[in-house]
Amino acid sequence: MTTPVHFENxxxxxxxxxxxxxxxxxxxxxGFRNADWAMDxxxxxxxxxxxxxxxxxxxxxxxxxIWVGVSDVRALRAEYAAAGVAVRMEPTNYPWxxxxxxxxxxxxxxxxxxxxx
Numbered sequence: 001m002t003t004p005v006h007f008e009n010x011x012x013x014x015x016x017x018x019x020x021x022x023x024x025x026x027x028x029x030x031g032f033r034n035a036d037w038a039m040d041x042x043x044x045x046x047x048x049x050x051x052x053x054x055x056x057x058x059x060x061x062x063x064x065x066i067w068v069g070v071s072d073v074r075a076l077r078a079e080y081a082a083a084g085v086a087v088r089m090e091p092t093n094y095p096w097x098x099x100x101x102x103x104x105x106x107x108x109x110x111x112x113x114x115x116x117x
Contacts, residue, residue: 011044013053014108015060019043021105022054029085030102030110063107073098073114093117 016022019041026032032045032052041056050068053059070076073091077100080087088109089101097113104110 009049009051011051011053012064012066013055013059014064014066014104014106015058015062016054016056016104016106016108017062018105019054019056022056025105026052026054029080029083031079031083063109065109065111067111067113069097070112070114073100073112076100076112076114 014022023034023038023043023045026045027034030047032047032050035044035046038044041058042053044051044053046052050070052066077087077091080102085102087100088103089099091098091100093099093116095116098115098117099111099113102110102112
């Protein structure tokens with residue numbers, strides 16, 4: 001019997017119009033860290049175990065939706081309010097998660113979710 005292949009992680013690649021503006025949003029507003037290896041048109045931003053690749057004018061059509069699981073959406077909402085981040089959808093309880101939505105400068109929607117209440 002063969003051993004199943006282990007999947008390490010999944011990191012979406014988002015198309016952005018202006019990489020510098022996107023890095024500013026993800027790093028200075030959402031609290032991610034830019035990769036040490038960042039290039040002029042491609043990078044990865046990470047926060048704890050969550051990572052997102054950003055690609056300027058390539059790799060996709062833009063306006064994607066991604067999911068990021070977090071430990072506490074309400075605490076993250078308070079953090080983002082203090083940073084002046086506009087929330088597209090306030091924390092809302094669903095059977096699968098307590099979820100809120102944030103939109104980046106390119107219209108990509110980040111769905112942050114924690115355990116449902």
